Amino acid sequence: MKLEEAQQQFIASWGAFGTYWGINRTMAQIHALLMISADPLSQDDMMERLSISRGNVNMNIRDLIDWGLVNRVLIPGERKEYFSAEKDIWKVATQIVKERKKRELDPMLRLLDQLGEIEGDKKDKHIKQFTETVSSIKRFGSQTDKMLDGLVKADENWFLGNLMKMFR
Amino acid sequence: MKLEEAQQQFIASWGAFGTYWGINRTMAQIHALLMISADPLSQDDMMERLSISRGNVNMNIRDLIDWGLVNRVLIPGERKEYFSAEKDIWKVATQIVKERKKRELDPMLRLLDQLGEIEGDKKDKHIKQFTETVSSIKRFGSQTDKMLDGLVKADENWFLGNLMKMFR
DNA sequence: TCTATTTTTCAATTATTTTTGAAACTTCAG
DNA sequence: CTGAAGTTTCAAAAATAATTGAAAAATAGA
Numbered sequence: 001m002k003l004e005e006a007q008q009q010f011i012a013s014w015g016a017f018g019t020y021w022g023i024n025r026t027m028a029q030i031h032a033l034l035m036i037s038a039d040p041l042s043q044d045d046m047m048e049r050l051s052i053s054r055g056n057v058n059m060n061i062r063d064l065i066d067w068g069l070v071n072r073v074l075i076p077g078e079r080k081e082y083f084s085a086e087k088d089i090w091k092v093a094t095q096i097v098k099e100r101k102k103r104e105l106d107p108m109l110r111l112l113d114q115l116g117e118i119e120g121d122k123k124d125k126h127i128k129q130f131t132e133t134v135s136s137i138k139r140f141g142s143q144t145d146k147m148l149d150g151l152v153k154a155d156e157n158w159f160l161g162n163l164m165k166m167f168r
Numbered sequence: 169m170k171l172e173e174a175q176q177q178f179i180a181s182w183g184a185f186g187t188y189w190g191i192n193r194t195m196a197q198i199h200a201l202l203m204i205s206a207d208p209l210s211q212d213d214m215m216e217r218l219s220i221s222r223g224n225v226n227m228n229i230r231d232l233i234d235w236g237l238v239n240r241v242l243i244p245g246e247r248k249e250y251f252s253a254e255k256d257i258w259k260v261a262t263q264i265v266k267e268r269k270k271r272e273l274d275p276m277l278r279l280l281d282q283l284g285e286i287e288g289d290k291k292d293k294h295i296k297q298f299t300e301t302v303s304s305i306k307r308f309g310s311q312t313d314k315m316l317d318g319l320v321k322a323d324e325n326w327f328l329g330n331l332m333k334m335f336r
Numbered sequence: 337t338c339t340a341t342t343t344t345t346c347a348a349t350t351a352t353t354t355t356t357g358a359a360a361c362t363t364c365a366g
Numbered sequence: 367c368t369g370a371a372g373t374t375t376c377a378a379a380a381a382t383a384a385t386t387g388a389a390a391a392a393t394a395g396a
Contacts, residue, residue: 003295006283010302013279020190020272024354038297043373053356058374079364079371087301089308104188111181115174127171129206133255134178140257192384211343221386226344247341247394 007036011050026052027060031069034085035092040073042080068095094152101148105141112138175204179218194220195228199237202253208241210248236263266320273313280306 011032018028029050034041041049043057050057061083064070069092073082086092115134120127179200186196197218202209209217211225218225229251232238237260241250254260283302286295 001283001286003286003288003298006286006302007298009279010283010298013276017272017276020268022188022190026354036298036301038293054373055357055375056355059355062374081373087297087304089301089304093308100188104185108181108185111177115169115178118169118171118174120171125206129255130171130175130178130204133204133257134174136255136257140261194384222343223345223387224385227385230344249343 010036024060026050026056027063030057030060031064031085034070034083035087037084040075040082040084042082044080046083067099097148098152101145101152105145105148109138109141109145112141178204192228194218194224195231198225198228199232199253202238202251203255205252208243208250208252210250212248214251235267262320265316269313269316269320273309273316277306277309277313280309 011029014032015025015029018031019025021028030046033046033049043054043061046052046057046061047054061070064085065072068086070083070085073084075082086095112134116131116138118127118131122128122131179197182200183193183197186199187193189196191199198214201214201217211222211229214220214225214229215222229238232253233240236254238251238253241252243250254263280302284299284306286299288295290296290299
């Protein structure tokens with residue numbers, strides 16, 4: 001398989017998978033392009049490679065920087081801005097976990113705390129079902145929260161090594 | 169807080185969070201409604217509780233059944249079909265992991281295998297960067313795959329207990 | 337079988353999200 | 367200061383996804 005063809009396919013597929021993960025297609029494609037590029041790229045490079053508009057590149061690059069997945073790179077003597085992606089896949093995953101935890105899990109747990117106390121007869125089966133569901137989700141969520149904190153802090157090989165042993 | 173109010177809020181929020189997880193709002197709301205309901209509900213019940221159309225309920229219920237999160241329940245003497253959700257949150261999580269692995273991770277790994285061999289000079293930095301990125305994602309993906317297989321098989325308390333110790 | 341009831345399907349509509357592109361803004365060299 | 371090069375913004379347009387509702391299909395009791 002030729003390099004260009006493989007690159008095209010990788011970018012297209014990464015973009016498609018991105019939509020499963022709540023990331024929009026273009027953002028995932030830009031990320032894919034930067035991960036497989038040996039050198040940093042400018043916004044114009046990305047526009048050309050992906051056939052998308054300047055505004056689109058600009059907005060999605062900004063989001064990727066917010067997610068901590070892409071960095072601005074200054075190239076001496078160049079006026080343009082260049083961008084490169086974190087290439088260590090473990091760091092990428094860690095960063096995504098960290099951000100998603102912050103954006104999704106933490107707010108969810110805050111909400112569940114507010115739904116704890118319900119007025120009325122604790123023996124009523126509707127009240128019982130509701131409070132049981134909410135509290136079991138809360139319990140599960142807190143455990144997940146702690147686990148992810150650990151995971152984010154852990155060293156790659158140590159973590160995977162241990163986990164591999166556990167599940168063998 | 170009153171039960172009805174808390175239920176409303178739980179359903180609305182679960183729906184909103186669902187969109188983060190690649191699940192559409194309505195599907196997540198139906199799931200939420202069934203999780204907090206003490207008794208199985210009919211399609212008409214759900215239409216009324218969530219103010220959505222019959223077709224919408226029907227399609228999303230079917231998806232939830234495909235995901236293994238909801239079951240048809242036969243109520244003796246009733247002509248209508250009733251539905252209930254799995255209420256054990258650990259089973260819910262396990263089921264979601266299993267399905268997403270099947271739908272997302274497995275196809276991704278299959279693709280990466282195809283992108284392995286690139287024609288040309290192995291020393292060329294563009295080829296090198298591409299193959300390195302692809303193979304490191306593949307490696308990471310396979311490890312994740314094995315880990316999730318283990319997780320799905322594992323018993324709740326055993327798993328969380330161990331993980332808690334690991335990360336304390 | 338017939339028919340009332342319930343479920344399913346799907347084309348058309350509606351809502352949401354993404355993308356474009358041109359104008360506004362910023363930066364910097366001369 | 368001026369203006370060319372580069373970046374950002376955002377309203378409008380396009381693309382995508384979700385929802386409706388009515389017709390078709392399935393089901394079960396008489």
